Amino acid sequence: MKRVVQILIIAIVVIGGLVDGAPSDTTRTLLKDKINNVPSSAIYGLEDTYGNTMDCAKIIQTFDTDVTKRYVAVYHYPWGGNYKVGIAKSSNLTTWQQTSLLEFGSSQANIMRLSDGRYLMAWEQTYSSGNRIRLRYFLSLTDLLADHSDDWIEISIPSWVESGKAIGTPNIYTITGYSGNIYSSVLYVGAHYGSSNHDRQTSFKVTNFNKNQVEWLRNPNTYWPSIEDSVLYWLIPQQTSSSDGPGNVGGRDSFAYNGYQFALIEGNPWGTGTDSEDFKHWQSFLYDRQTLNSDKLQLVTSCGATSYANPHVTLLNDPNNVFVILLTFFIPTESVGCDAGTLLYWVPL
Numbered sequence: 001m002k003r004v005v006q007i008l009i010i011a012i013v014v015i016g017g018l019v020d021g022a023p024s025d026t027t028r029t030l031l032k033d034k035i036n037n038v039p040s041s042a043i044y045g046l047e048d049t050y051g052n053t054m055d056c057a058k059i060i061q062t063f064d065t066d067v068t069k070r071y072v073a074v075y076h077y078p079w080g081g082n083y084k085v086g087i088a089k090s091s092n093l094t095t096w097q098q099t100s101l102l103e104f105g106s107s108q109a110n111i112m113r114l115s116d117g118r119y120l121m122a123w124e125q126t127y128s129s130g131n132r133i134r135l136r137y138f139l140s141l142t143d144l145l146a147d148h149s150d151d152w153i154e155i156s157i158p159s160w161v162e163s164g165k166a167i168g169t170p171n172i173y174t175i176t177g178y179s180g181n182i183y184s185s186v187l188y189v190g191a192h193y194g195s196s197n198h199d200r201q202t203s204f205k206v207t208n209f210n211k212n213q214v215e216w217l218r219n220p221n222t223y224w225p226s227i228e229d230s231v232l233y234w235l236i237p238q239q240t241s242s243s244d245g246p247g248n249v250g251g252r253d254s255f256a257y258n259g260y261q262f263a264l265i266e267g268n269p270w271g272t273g274t275d276s277e278d279f280k281h282w283q284s285f286l287y288d289r290q291t292l293n294s295d296k297l298q299l300v301t302s303c304g305a306t307s308y309a310n311p312h313v314t315l316l317n318d319p320n321n322v323f324v325i326l327l328t329f330f331i332p333t334e335s336v337g338c339d340a341g342t343l344l345y346w347v348p349l
């Protein structure tokens, strides 16, 4: 009898395991639902107070006592045939006052606040020979807002990248070993690289903020394993022409919730015939570092956007001190429905 009960319990546990799947599944599903249901309070076509578009904005909380600097955004907008990255501050996530600008040809910035209130920024800098990633280190929020960096490095394009192809859309996964000295730390950065087979995923490790101590980690052995494969899983079946690759796997941003690690990442199927058709279908995915799989997001926007790219995500306290997941997506001009621009919204967790 006791043995039968034991077997029954084992059977229930096994079946339960099959139904519930991995431990992170419930959390991932909850996050997916919150991200998909874009609230009516969402801001479309985000702009700073000068009227510059805030393309691909990454927003973080500063914890500064001055409420006018409670949040910082880094973003880019068109400038002289290229782009420039802007830095802006806000007290309420809605009104953004630009405080400085990066160099001509900068775009796709990301920002991280370090444990001691210093900051790291990463972005993509234009080169005719293929864009490269630059990293900047700031000693304080004041320095960040003024773009007065203490040091900066540029990451050389590794030899395995085809000539003329870019490295871009950096995100800062994490920094380890840091206790106030950037020259004694290990930084993990995610990026995409261009290839004749479209954009693919890579990541790299920078030791002691030294451009000569860079180690590349490529798919499937990226810092977040198989993140590229998890997106190709969705893109390959959507491919309409076998003569072309299955599309781009591009920008990403990572976060942790409930003790689990996730990333949002963009991808677009390819081979519909024209670039504009392909760009009409930029999709974003929720990658689960525990299961190494991605779920496809299905954003429900008031204007019915068919395309939402360049996901950025931060968990922070909103202006009412509610803990929220804050998201931005870039809606490209090719999208049907919504006008092009950055979509910003936040949802209580």
Ligand SMILES: *[C@@H]1O[C@H](CO)[C@@H](O)[C@H](O)[C@H]1NC(C)=O
Pocket: 091, 092, 094, 095
């Ligand atoms: C946000 O703050 C600005 C002042 O910095 C103010 O003009 C604006 O009305 C505020 N917006 C909201 C939605 O609270």
